[in-house]
Amino acid sequence: MPEPMRDEGLRSVLAMLAPGSPLREGIERVIRAGRGALIVIGWTPEIEAVVSGGFVIDIGATSQRVAELAKMDGALVLDGDAQRVLRANVHLVPDPAIETSETGTRHRSAERTARQTGQPVIAVSESMGMVTLYYGDRRHTVEEVSALLFRANQALSTLERYRARLDEVSATLAAREVEDAVTVRDVVLTLQRAEMLRRIALEVEDHVVELGSEGRLIQLQLDELVASVADDRELVVRDYLADRRRKLPRVLDDVAALSTDDLLDSELVASILAYDEEELDRPVTPRGYRLLSRIPRLPPRVVERLVDRFGNLPRIMEASIAELDEVEGVGESRARTIQDGLRRLAEASLLERYV
Template sequence: NAMLLPDQSVLSSETGIRHRTAERVARSTGLLTISISQRRNIITLYKGSIKYYLRDIGLILSKANQAIQTLDKYRIVFNETLAKLLVLEFEDMVLLADVTTALQRFEMLMRVVNEITKYIVELGTEGRLVKLQLEELVADTNQEGYLLIKDYVASGEDRSLDTVLAGMAALSSEELLDQTNFSKILGYGGGVSSLDQPVLSRGHRILSKIPRLPLPVIDNVVAVFGTLQDILTASIEELDDVEGIGEVRARSIKEGLLRMQQQLIVDRHNI
């Protein structure tokens, strides 16, 4: 055991000796310090000027499970939104409002993911089951959201994927409900009328659904053709000319897109 004797001139808001010492050590060194109060049954973490109470494991597990249920509902809504968008993309009838709705759903979902991730960190080894549930629920969600952004970020705008994601994450809870904010983040302007403008998919997300087609190759296809509609009308020979494609992949792309279109027709008739 060692007795810590921090600089007494360092400010502390604590009254108990243990907690006051821990806070001063954290402020002085920038290191993580832990203070345990057996009488109050409280564990407090300090790092720099940050102070955090570790909550009861049962309470955290309860909150984590509630968040998992919320995440599952959000995931279902997000997937339904993407399914509707898929139909519109093939029919070349996408409006900016359809895209901002999908991005809004994605950001709402990711905020719940971030909340659950914090619970998992706090739970430590007790959070393994919650972590497995989280990984199962969001297995492909990140990529779907990222490719959605790549498909629709405004042309000519110097906006990286990280810039768009950071812009969405910075929205307040109220701003999250206004779809024009997503329009601005994508580079289309913030007017309500902008939501009614037609937009063209570049095809990243749909091409990612074709088996054994790596993302770098998808990028090459999009770079050559520019839009999903041009990819749909391209011949096997034209696809074959793209770097990294070849005749086998060109045929796979053509047949894969055709199968998706046919499946959408079948699904529509079964509704």
């Protein structure tokens, strides 16, 4: 699985290069004319130090202007938002000692400038019509819309399969919670599935960023498929984290930092939840956050008070109306709603599992 882009700076630059943007349309004009181009985004002291000659322009960066100004041999320098052309026909003179894997003059200058200044530099190949973005030490080839759409739809198909698997293990976990028959292995499996789904969703988001206006439908499908996944991950950890002194964000960060191979290591994931390696088959009791969160119109603060008062889900499910009513913020009407809601969730979970 490709590593999702974690650098928001890179994402923002790719958004400027997305189909429909003036910069992308200008580059497309350059390619159709059979020419190359070198474009720097951002005017900083570091960029000023590697720029020689050229003209000071400072005009709006329309697609026509980008294409016309690129006819000159030198590079264009745009502002940080790629909204204005600040310099044209400049010569880039980065440090020649900076290592580069490129062989063409234009691409070597682009890579060295990006590495030296930390600013994004775009090189358009005259011979092949390829668009390459250099940003720091990263090199990214900007693909055509058709190729991006194909990859995005492939990732969406994978996301749908993982969503179905997550729903299955989540339903199994809910049924075992009702029966008070959960093991650490059940918890780990659910957390693994949720994290894998989150990572695939990040990959699809990367494609949506690059697609720009062409990615609207994919974004809608993505939003539908990943709805509530972030909440599910948090609720699983809150229900089963063995060491409550550990902070929830830190635990989620530790899971997110695992490589794909490590994420599939059940014992390693269990250790992040503060269980010993040999405890995968150990019975555990949920605190009740997951099921209580599924009861409509039940405020999070009331959920917290219920868990604090009763300690775990089985005790909450066994509590009488009067006992639930004693919890601050509940009241008799809400107590009946909680009791009825948990009963319906229990029936639905068991029915889904055994029928």
